[in-house]
């Protein structure tokens with residue numbers, strides 16, 4: 001393993017970032033680009049032409065021969081189609097060319113990407129458009145250009161387009177609020193996101209021996225190992241050499257691309273790790289997270305490892321999530337979720353806080369839907385990740401302030417006079433609240449909100465689109481009221497007090513895993529959408545459709561198309577998992593049990609011939625036969641559950657959830673019982689002990 005010597009020099013060396021642009025572009029071109037970033041103005045084709053030329057020269061120096069428009073279709077992973085720079089000169093030679101047009105617009109054949117019915121096959125064309133706000137980069141001999149992806153008729157087919165739209169919305173509405181508090185400078189408000197990524201690493205050879213891991217990314221069978229994570233000896237433990245070599249390599253590759261990989265450590269489960277980058281603007285964070293996931297996988301292969309990003313690779317041990325740390329900041333870097341020093345700043349902080357709470361409460365189903373997936377169903381509500389009930393944890397200090405505003409009492413001396421926002425000084429809130437509630441789906445952590453509901457394999461775009469949009473909605477309602485107010489302070493006091501009172505049900509500080517919380521949440525009228533099938537049934541509710549269309553994040557068609565895409569993805573994954581189970585049970589598990597039983601029976605016959613005791617063998621045979629019959633029946637029941645599927649995707653999703661999953665669980669129980677009874681040399685695939693304690 002070579003040592004990395006000069007990180008600052010290495011960092012971003014393969015990214016066409018701002019520093020490179022400043023250095024490589026003519027002054028007026030750089031300024032035009034910068035202006036586009038800062039004000040959202042359009043770039044002319046002439047400017048694009050100059051940028052394309054500089055990009056090409058730079059990329060060729062970096063060894064690139066091709067370029068690709070890189071986009072994020074609804075598959076949740078990224079897509080690319082590579083074209084070389086070569087252009088014939090007519091005399092048998094070529095030159096390397098790349099035009100402004102090629103930079104700005106592409107036309108990949110889009111027919112195989114999910115469109116949710118937005119595209120008929122006869123108009124299968126999809127277009128990509130350069131996103132100049134995210135850096136291009138060179139990887140594996142190609143220049144990668146981040147792009148938006150849309151249909152012939154202009155409908156968004158990707159995750160980036162609505163994300164960029166939502167960033168504009170929340171920025172505009174936040175600026176309106178800032179103006180009311182006397183800020184005349186801020187032109188834009190940025191959404192800042194840091195996404196912590198959890199993952200598992202397994203030896204490649206063991207992985208290859210399991211069909212379930214290869215086909216579905218998780219184990220569909222597997223008895224519990226004698227040791228799990230109960231000793232907590234993995235969390236933050238010493239990182240073993242093989243893994244630390246992998247992490248070093250990974251860091252180097254990410255740094256080259258300008259990705260701010262910062263923290264790495266072992267996680268709760270054996271073989272589980274985490275990588276956290278330093279936060280950046282949400283669009284870049286989203287692109288970076290896609291790259292992190294992709295490079296994590298590729299890099300693992302180099303080290304004879306496999307990186308699993310599935311939310312629940314193993315039953316009985318922690319699954320993997322992604323913590324999405326979200327905040328808003330002005331273009332000069334002032335965090336709008338930092339409680340301020342002056343009463344005025346504190347009042348402004350309370351406006352943003354109230355808007356956040358109102359939005360999360362009002363649109364809890366929307367938020368819940370953005371993290372719904374087959375894989376994440378194993379986590380949410382599973383007693384390790386946050387529950388499926390959306391609530392917000394504020395910490396004692398801030399909660400105290402909020403409750404005192406609601407009850408109209410003074411925070412410090414409860415029986416004294418009213419706490420007047422903007423007049424009284426709100427107590428300083430410690431930046432790093434110590435009693436972090438790990439069971440909360442959305443926790444205020446000093447100056448940002450940490451959304452912990454995301455699954456490890458999911459794009460971070462969905463929940464950020466939701467957070468930005470609900471925030472834009474509430475801020476705009478607040479601004480409407482405050483802009484018209486004759487007595488600003490009085491209006492502000494009332495607005496904050498009303499919002500907090502109306503939405504306080506979404507605040508919860510207790511144990512989110514407890515049964516009492518489920519009952520309490522139901523009493524408060526909070527949703528508990530405990531599965532993807534249930535969650536998605538609320539996806540295109542009138543309320544959400546109204547919200548996203550009013551803010552121009554999605555057209556109604558785009559949004560309904562996404563509902564279809566998510567349902568279909570869920571149904572397809574369930575179908576693959578169920579079929580893989582049947583396949584493994586019929587072709588691997590059943591024969592293993594039968595062969596072992598046969599050999600035991602032969603042993604019994606031989607032993608009886610010499611008059612030896614066969615009590616153990618007989619008992620074992622009886623037990624094995626019992627579970628073999630059980631396995632056989634469970635296979636038949638699962639096949640039956642899957643034999644007739646409703647045509648309607650939502651009904652199908654409910655059937656998978658209500659009928660197929662219980663049948664899968666029953667099959668697994670029989671198989672795992674057989675595994676516990678069977679001689680290891682007969683067992684067809686590596687066990688949990690083999691995999692988790694390699």
Ligand code: ADP
Nearest residue numbers: 192193194195276277278279325326327447448
């Ligand atoms: P944890 O204890 O959950 O690991 P950290 O304080 O280490 O929390 O931060 C986790 C993530 O939050 C990092 O990616 C970090 O860069 C990001 N982060 C820190 N401050 C902000 C902020 N103001 N806005 C968004 N993300 C932030």
Ligand code: MG
Nearest residue numbers: 196323324450
């Ligand atoms: Mg965290």
